[in-house]
Amino acid sequence: MSPRPTPSRLTTRRQFGKQLGLASAAIALSAGSYSRVFGANERLSVASVGTGGKGWSDLLGVAASPAVRVAALCDIDSSKPHLGRAAEKYPEAKQYADWRKLMDESKEIDAVIVSTPDFMHAPVALVAMQQGKHVFCQKPLTHTVYEARQMQLAAKKNNVVTQMGNQIQSHSAYRTAVEMVHSGLIGKVKEVHSWQSGTPAWPRHIERPEGSDPVPSHVNWELWQGVAPERPYKEDLYHPFAWRGWQDYGTGQLGDFGCHILDPVFKSLELTAPTQLVAEAPPLKPETWTDAATVRYVFPGTERTAGETINVTWYDGVGVKPPREVLGDVPASYDLPQAGSVLVGEKGSLVIPHVAMPKLFPEDKYPESEQPKVEAVDHYVQWADACRGADTTTSAFDYSGPLTEAVLLGTIGIRFPGETLQWDSAQLRIANSDAAQKFLSKPYRKGWEPSWV
Ligand SMILES: NC(=O)c1ccc[n+]([C@@H]2O[C@H](COP(=O)([O-])OP(=O)(O)OC[C@H]3O[C@@H](n4cnc5c(N)ncnc54)[C@H](O)[C@@H]3O)[C@@H](O)[C@H]2O)c1
Numbered sequence: 134m135s136p137r138p139t140p141s142r143l144t145t146r147r148q149f150g151k152q153l154g155l156a157s158a159a160i161a162l163s164a165g166s167y168s169r170v171f172g173a174n175e176r177l178s179v180a181s182v183g184t185g186g187k188g189w190s191d192l193l194g195v196a197a198s199p200a201v202r203v204a205a206l207c208d209i210d211s212s213k214p215h216l217g218r219a220a221e222k223y224p225e226a227k228q229y230a231d232w233r234k235l236m237d238e239s240k241e242i243d244a245v246i247v248s249t250p251d252f253m254h255a256p257v258a259l260v261a262m263q264q265g266k267h268v269f270c271q272k273p274l275t276h277t278v279y280e281a282r283q284m285q286l287a288a289k290k291n292n293v294v295t296q297m298g299n300q301i302q303s304h305s306a307y308r309t310a311v312e313m314v315h316s317g318l319i320g321k322v323k324e325v326h327s328w329q330s331g332t333p334a335w336p337r338h339i340e341r342p343e344g345s346d347p348v349p350s351h352v353n354w355e356l357w358q359g360v361a362p363e364r365p366y367k368e369d370l371y372h373p374f375a376w377r378g379w380q381d382y383g384t385g386q387l388g389d390f391g392c393h394i395l396d397p398v399f400k401s402l403e404l405t406a407p408t409q410l411v412a413e414a415p416p417l418k419p420e421t422w423t424d425a426a427t428v429r430y431v432f433p434g435t436e437r438t439a440g441e442t443i444n445v446t447w448y449d450g451v452g453v454k455p456p457r458e459v460l461g462d463v464p465a466s467y468d469l470p471q472a473g474s475v476l477v478g479e480k481g482s483l484v485i486p487h488v489a490m491p492k493l494f495p496e497d498k499y500p501e502s503e504q505p506k507v508e509a510v511d512h513y514v515q516w517a518d519a520c521r522g523a524d525t526t527t528s529a530f531d532y533s534g535p536l537t538e539a540v541l542l543g544t545i546g547i548r549f550p551g552e553t554l555q556w557d558s559a560q561l562r563i564a565n566s567d568a569a570q571k572f573l574s575k576p577y578r579k580g581w582e583p584s585w586v
Contacts, residue, residue, distance in 0.1 A: 171521040180205035181246045182232045185215030188248030194513030207235045212351040244520050250376045253359045255280035256583045262287040267520040271298040272392035274537035279574040285534035286586040296516035296526040297533035299392050303512035307397045310491040312505045314401035319478025321439040326455035327474040328448040329390040336378040337424040360581040385422030386449040391540035394487050399536050402437045406558030412546035425450025428543040462494040545572045
């Protein structure tokens, strides 16, 4: 494995770029930013990169806006569940296998939906933003912390409208939970416990199997691998969906769910960057993510928290939930949901199931008739409207970037169980571990190096 670059300070971003060998800037295309003013009847031209899996519902969600025209579709897999179905539904849209070609020919495109596996989010989205295009990008925003910071900088520099695909944020359940905290129902929050106890349907804690399988004629494996190190194709191990379990492509259970489950925690408490974190996890296999981890974060306190700092603990693993004794007023008789959070407040405790309406305890203190209920909004149409200047997004990269950074720092912690990592967000530095610092970024395949901001 080639040595990892070490981003040490935000202010030395240029040197960091050089370390990554960006002189070739192979996938940097023309830069430029614009804020187009849309006429009342003018539609937003949208391209979708990754049209199968979640990309299909992302595309339908955005295209639900009558002000959107689906102009281009890109997928490395031409079969029906991937490019095929989208091409049938939007026959007028241009079709691509290679997103770089799409970007080359994309003058008429205003906005791009990025629904590829995690490791390709930043490479695609950064080029789109450098071209002044608005971006909707799936969660977690990126594969590395450094990429997440770059996404924030690129969105700002190019003045584009952004939204991360943590669509549950816009669900009534999560919006209501945030309002319950903001309205002071549970008082200031003393600690938070968040968990995902479900069974992931992707490979965990395994070694890479020997050999290779023939690449199906409908899959472009070279394009799928993109910025990642090359490896032989194996059926059902990577594409589609199963890539989540592999460090080169995905971010494990915390990366997969953290940007959903921790989102109402971030939104309601207005959290910023953690100052430290420590993980408990079995030693990682060389290439896959673990099957259970606990990450204990410390964040600076906010107006919504009881102390100068607040502890937020993440738990994952099949059947793993927080111990009952730390859950404040939540009675032992209450069945905790499979995934969610408990915010322990000075006046009461709030359970935020993933995804169901939040629940306040002690029950007799919070009659239902006195509880707020916030209606859902449309996460996708909100973005499309915002791109046309008619709304603002709630998970723009200046919000979802720091959320993703915190989640991905947790995945770095999982690589170093038992070591307390001190995080200096302003300097983009894990102050007390050079070994951990290296995982803020990663090597990129030659010829595929992104062009940073
Ligand atoms: N917000 C949510 O609730 C939610 C749910 C599921 C997945 N996701 C996210 O959506 C993304 C995709 O996940 P998935 O489960 O749909 O994965 P998937 O592998 O099932 O689907 C990805 C799609 O992108 C295509 N693709 C892969 N690489 C590509 C490339 N370089 N260019 C163009 N197309 C490419 C694949 O062929 C496939 O059609 C991930 O980031 C994941 O975390 C979010």
